[in-house]
Amino acid sequence: MANTVSRVKSRGHTAYGAPMELGDLQKRMAATYGERDVARGVPATVAWLTEELGELAQAVRKGTPEEQLHELGDVLAWLASLAEQLGLSLEDAVARYADGCPVCGATPCGCQQV
Numbered sequence: 001m002a003n004t005v006s007r008v009k010s011r012g013h014t015a016y017g018a019p020m021e022l023g024d025l026q027k028r029m030a031a032t033y034g035e036r037d038v039a040r041g042v043p044a045t046v047a048w049l050t051e052e053l054g055e056l057a058q059a060v061r062k063g064t065p066e067e068q069l070h071e072l073g074d075v076l077a078w079l080a081s082l083a084e085q086l087g088l089s090l091e092d093a094v095a096r097y098a099d100g101c102p103v104c105g106a107t108p109c110g111c112q113q114v
Contacts, residue, residue, distance in 0.1 A: 016069075016073060021091070022080075022090040022091050022094065023089065023090065023091045025076060025077070025080050025090070026080040026083055026084055026089070026090050026091075028080075029077055029080040029081050029084065030080075030081075030084045033081060034084065037081045037084065037085055038085065041085075042082070042085050042086065045078065045081055045082050045085060046082065048078050049075070049078040049079060049081075049082055052071065052074045052075045052078050053075055055071050055074065056068070056071035056072060056074070056075050058071075059071040
């Protein structure tokens, strides 16, 4: 299954924009914000990503599904920015989960919970 963000409904809630692969998201963020991202630098980008994760946590606890979707998008955008600045690929990063659990290789995971 492709890693997509699409206009179709996600758990009954309309998503934003057209379908997009993770690699395409990373390219779009680089084209849209790349110069600003480079000027801001990695440490500041990590700080912004952390702030967005906090906003997502709050939306999960107290927000509407639409607010949760919005914050998920923001986290993905900042993560794409960070990956681009590090010279890494989001698609390569998620590839370690392509065959299931990266530790035991099973789907569902067969590792003992800690």
